[in-house]
Amino acid sequence: MTAQLKMNVIAARTNVQVVKVKHRCEVAQSAFNRRRPTADVPTNEECELVQRESPRRVATASKQAEVTLLSVKNIYPTDTDYGEHAAAFLSGNFTPVGRECTAVLSDVRDQDQILKNDRVQLTGTIPVDFPTGQFAYVGPNPKFPLNHYKKWGDGPGQRASGLGIGWHHWFEGDGMIFALTFKADGSIIYRNRYVRTDSWKLESMRQTRIFRPLMNADGATFLYNAACNFVETGSFLKDSANTALFYYAGKMLSLQDTQDPWEVDPHTLKTVGRCTFNGSFPLKLPFTAHPKIAPSNGDMIFFGFNPVSPPHCTIGAITPSGNVRALKPLWSSIVGSIFMHDFVVTNKYTILYEGSMDIEPVRQIIGRHPLQYNENRIARFGLLPRDEVNSKHGDVVWYDCSSAQSVFHFVNAWEEIDENDNLVIVIIGVREDGFFHNALKAKGARDWIKSATLKQEPIPRMHEWRISVGSGAVEETFLFNIAVETPRINDAYGGKRNRYAYAGRIHTESLVEDAQLKFNGIVKFDLHERKQQVYEHAPGIYGMEPQFIAREDADSEDDGWLVMYIHDENGPDLGTSYCAIFDARNIMAGPLAKIAVPERVPYGAHALWMPLSNSTEATLSSSAANTYQSVKINAPKKYAFRAEQIEDLLKAVTVGVARGASGLFMHGWRPGVKKDSPEYYSFARSFGMRLAEQGRVGSVRKKEILDEIYTGFPASPKLVLYDIEGNSECKVVREALSILDICCLIKPCPHGAVRHQGEAAALVHNTETVKFPVLLDVSTGDVFSGAKEILNHLYIVYLDGARPPSHLSTKAADIALRVGGKKEVDSCYASPTKMPVVPLTLWAYEASPFCAVVRDKLCEMELPYILRPCARASVRRDQLQKRTGTFQVPYLEDPNTNVNLFESAEIIEYIESQYGVES
Ligand SMILES: [Fe+2]
Numbered sequence: 001m002t003a004q005l006k007m008n009v010i011a012a013r014t015n016v017q018v019v020k021v022k023h024r025c026e027v028a029q030s031a032f033n034r035r036r037p038t039a040d041v042p043t044n045e046e047c048e049l050v051q052r053e054s055p056r057r058v059a060t061a062s063k064q065a066e067v068t069l070l071s072v073k074n075i076y077p078t079d080t081d082y083g084e085h086a087a088a089f090l091s092g093n094f095t096p097v098g099r100e101c102t103a104v105l106s107d108v109r110d111q112d113q114i115l116k117n118d119r120v121q122l123t124g125t126i127p128v129d130f131p132t133g134q135f136a137y138v139g140p141n142p143k144f145p146l147n148h149y150k151k152w153g154d155g156p157g158q159r160a161s162g163l164g165i166g167w168h169h170w171f172e173g174d175g176m177i178f179a180l181t182f183k184a185d186g187s188i189i190y191r192n193r194y195v196r197t198d199s200w201k202l203e204s205m206r207q208t209r210i211f212r213p214l215m216n217a218d219g220a221t222f223l224y225n226a227a228c229n230f231v232e233t234g235s236f237l238k239d240s241a242n243t244a245l246f247y248y249a250g251k252m253l254s255l256q257d258t259q260d261p262w263e264v265d266p267h268t269l270k271t272v273g274r275c276t277f278n279g280s281f282p283l284k285l286p287f288t289a290h291p292k293i294a295p296s297n298g299d300m301i302f303f304g305f306n307p308v309s310p311p312h313c314t315i316g317a318i319t320p321s322g323n324v325r326a327l328k329p330l331w332s333s334i335v336g337s338i339f340m341h342d343f344v345v346t347n348k349y350t351i352l353y354e355g356s357m358d359i360e361p362v363r364q365i366i367g368r369h370p371l372q373y374n375e376n377r378i379a380r381f382g383l384l385p386r387d388e389v390n391s392k393h394g395d396v397v398w399y400d401c402s403s404a405q406s407v408f409h410f411v412n413a414w415e416e417i418d419e420n421d422n423l424v425i426v427i428i429g430v431r432e433d434g435f436f437h438n439a440l441k442a443k444g445a446r447d448w449i450k451s452a453t454l455k456q457e458p459i460p461r462m463h464e465w466r467i468s469v470g471s472g473a474v475e476e477t478f479l480f481n482i483a484v485e486t487p488r489i490n491d492a493y494g495g496k497r498n499r500y501a502y503a504g505r506i507h508t509e510s511l512v513e514d515a516q517l518k519f520n521g522i523v524k525f526d527l528h529e530r531k532q533q534v535y536e537h538a539p540g541i542y543g544m545e546p547q548f549i550a551r552e553d554a555d556s557e558d559d560g561w562l563v564m565y566i567h568d569e570n571g572p573d574l575g576t577s578y579c580a581i582f583d584a585r586n587i588m589a590g591p592l593a594k595i596a597v598p599e600r601v602p603y604g605a606h607a608l609w610m611p612l613s614n615s616t617e618a619t620l621s622s623s624a625a626n627t628y629q630s631v632k633i634n635a636p637k638k639y640a641f642r643a644e645q646i647e648d649l650l651k652a653v654t655v656g657v658a659r660g661a662s663g664l665f666m667h668g669w670r671p672g673v674k675k676d677s678p679e680y681y682s683f684a685r686s687f688g689m690r691l692a693e694q695g696r697v698g699s700v701r702k703k704e705i706l707d708e709i710y711t712g713f714p715a716s717p718k719l720v721l722y723d724i725e726g727n728s729e730c731k732v733v734r735e736a737l738s739i740l741d742i743c744c745l746i747k748p749c750p751h752g753a754v755r756h757q758g759e760a761a762a763l764v765h766n767t768e769t770v771k772f773p774v775l776l777d778v779s780t781g782d783v784f785s786g787a788k789e790i791l792n793h794l795y796i797v798y799l800d801g802a803r804p805p806s807h808l809s810t811k812a813a814d815i816a817l818r819v820g821g822k823k824e825v826d827s828c829y830a831s832p833t834k835m836p837v838v839p840l841t842l843w844a845y846e847a848s849p850f851c852a853v854v855r856d857k858l859c860e861m862e863l864p865y866i867l868r869p870c871a872r873a874s875v876r877r878d879q880l881q882k883r884t885g886t887f888q889v890p891y892l893e894d895p896n897t898n899v900n901l902f903e904s905a906e907i908i909e910y911i912e913s914q915y916g917v918e919s
Pocket of ligand 1: 243244289290341408409606
């Protein structure tokens with residue numbers, strides 16, 4: 001190549017990269033930066049129109065969501081700030097989602113109903129004999145705004161070691177489960193939830209990353225980071241439960257290599273805790289992400305890989321009644337270990353695999369990561385005979401392969417007798433020779449992927465090993481040349497000879513261009529005939545791991561369906577995710593049905609199908625019921641109060657009058673008259689007409705209102721406010737929230753209390769003095785301190801560039817508080833209280849004296865709560881009326897106890913008894 005040609009190529013590459021990055025930035029920022037003119041709140045008539053368009057969904061959607069304080073910032077991570085690997089796996093549809101929600105879709109099998117609506121979530125038809133059960137998927141979904149995942153030391157609250165560089169790695173993200181439950185009545189329930197492991201709780205509590213990166217840390221940094229993790233948390237590694245799911249002995253498990261299994265309630269996806277298998281599981285014993293069911297006795301066979309201390313591998317079994325038995329530690333290596341992710345079982349054998357990725361601590365001395373793909377290490381299989389009744393394992397015998405190689409996922413294994421009556425173990429798996437280890441590195445990944453893809457050699461492909469148990473010979477053959485991963489089979493054939501396998505076809509262009517692992521097709525392999533069928537998704541659509549679900553009374557191995565999440569990257573806001581159902585016998589026909597899910601499903605790890613019995617479905621049905629309908633609500637009384645409240649209420653009234661009722665009306669409030677309807681709130685009704693109040697909101701809130709109408713449930717807060725009652729700056733900010741109609745998670749920080757102060761200090765990077773209020777906008781990742789900054793931000797972002805009005809004056813608010821004698825509450829000292837697991841919700845508006853006394857109590861008790869402002873003209877007045885049959889505030893909802901209350905006196909009495917330390 002001539003020098004000029006080289007220069008042209010380099011210039012062309014540079015231009016492509018520049019254009020590409022620009023395009024990404026535009027796409028990523030477009031949704032966030034979209035600015036529309038300030039808009040009217042959708043009217044009741046508009047609400048009715050949307051409901052007519054989608055009656056099923058609006059009428060039956062149940063979302064109880066919730067709070068996700070820790071959303072993601074909608075930015076495109078760059079290689080420079082994040083490293084190649086993290087930049088790839090924190091962008092596009094790998095971008096984490098920050099919202100947990102539940103939605104119920106009723107009777108999606110009613111095709112007539114579906115055809116009447118153009119906003120349905122289902123396209124195609126769910127087969128009438130599709131079974132009841134739950135399809136679930138898990139993957140890494142980092143919980144903090146993206147800037148926390150920059151090179152370690154550049155994120156909030158992080159300090160670099162100075163020894164080397166540590167980058168975030170996909171495997172280290174927090175686990176989130178995305179599940180669809182298909183019920184016998186034709187309804188479908190959607191949920192997505194974090195697996196709340198100890199690591200998740202610890203980091204969430206401190207609102208910052210604590211676990212330093214290990215997978216992509218330089219050698220010396222690796223050791224230092226691991227030590228810091230241990231000192232700070234008691235664990236070297238982050239516990240994320242983000243890799244795979246398994247259902248066994250009535251337990252749904254969320255799993256991650258090298259960690260304990262975590263149990264999740266399949267009905268609610270709530271994290272139950274570490275699974276101890278009735279107390280029989282040893283403390284801190286690692287558990288594989290891919291346990292197997294023994295075909296002989298139905299035991300769940302597992303191994304535990306411990307990369308740190310020997311024994312590096314322990315195998316065992318769990319009985320169908322959920323108890324551990326037959327534990328066997330293997331002491332094949334003392335110093336250093338071999339990375340293990342998957343294994344296989346047959347009728348009589350448990351078969352371990354030690355590939356060529358090894359962990360040698362000594363490498364850190366020369367600055368290398370201890371985990372490397374070692375081309376000098378010959379891979380090998382370890383066969384352990386297993387008792388078919390009690391799952392007791394005999395001694396391991398190792399069988400060497402011909403070369404260095406690695407396998408992340410096996411397909412299946414079985415026993416055969418050859419023509420000479422010798423026992424042969426046949427193993428099918430996806431072999432790759434160090435491909436992912438290099439492709440997932442922080443530096444040089446793209447160049448490596450490019451050259452490896454050209455060579456084809458290390459690409460993951462279907463491979464067969466035939467181990468002659470008597471002679472020790474291992475025959476090896478690549479079965480197909482197509483690059484695939486996440487292989488699955490009909491699980492009923494585990495450990496038995498089977499014919500069909502299914503996998504995602506790797507989109508090599510995405511790998512080469514973006515270092516992203518995506519599947520642009522589904523492959524069905526016929527292992528008998530050595531044939532393959534490839535169903536290609538449409539351009540821009542990528543699939544995730546396929547799950548085979550057998551038809552009841554199936555007459556062949558492939559008689560059933562493939563279910564998987566697919567993601568359509570076309571369109572705004574990073575695209576839309578669907579659950580797609582294919583006929584496994586004819587994948588080329590494409591999806592029989594596609595169900596759009598309410599939350600984007602980031603490309604993740606592994607899938608699970610969990611059948612539902614009638615009894616479990618009954619439980620599901622009740623647990624999925626709308627919380628607000630399942631609780632009893634006390635009867636509201638107009639302007640009722642108790643004698644002991646009089647002084648506090650008078651003070652609050654005085655403050656409200658002195659503030660000119662700021663926070664009573666929404667921005668742009670104006671009255672009107674409309675035809676009466678009891679469904680909607682109105683201050684005055686007469687002669688079949690009602691007073692219809694209108695306000696104006698910003699484009700962000702308008703979109704949120706439309707979502708609320710569409711789903712039938714209020715949006716999660718995007719703001720977190722660290723607040724003190726009686727503080728004039730805090731008061732004007734809350735007034736602005738009412739005026740702008742923005743809900744907010746309030747974290748009270750009364751003087752002398754400690755519950756939330758540390759978080760606020762960390763956000764403003766000032767441990768000495770924090771100027772309250774402090775506002776975190778989780779949708780932008782911005783933090784502000786003091787009323788002036790916060791008001792500017794709120795008006796610019798939530799009223800489309802408007803400026804705060806002059807009446808939101810802290811001086812005026814201060815005078816009002818003093819006149820009303822409420823200034824003393826500025827120093828309301830906290831009394832020790834119990835922390836609710838989930839924040840309470842308070843429907844209120846700033847100018848109401850009855851709401852003020854409830855806020856005082858919540859502040860005094862440091863109880864976090866979601867404030868849903870209901871100023872005059874807010875659609876929340878209609879929403880509350882629809883929920884409860886009336887509108888009155890304050891209205892408190894406690895999702896922890898399902899207690900919902902009107903009446904300030906009763907609310908105060910309740911929170912004192914429920915969360916006071918004496919209760
Ligand atoms: Fe896996």
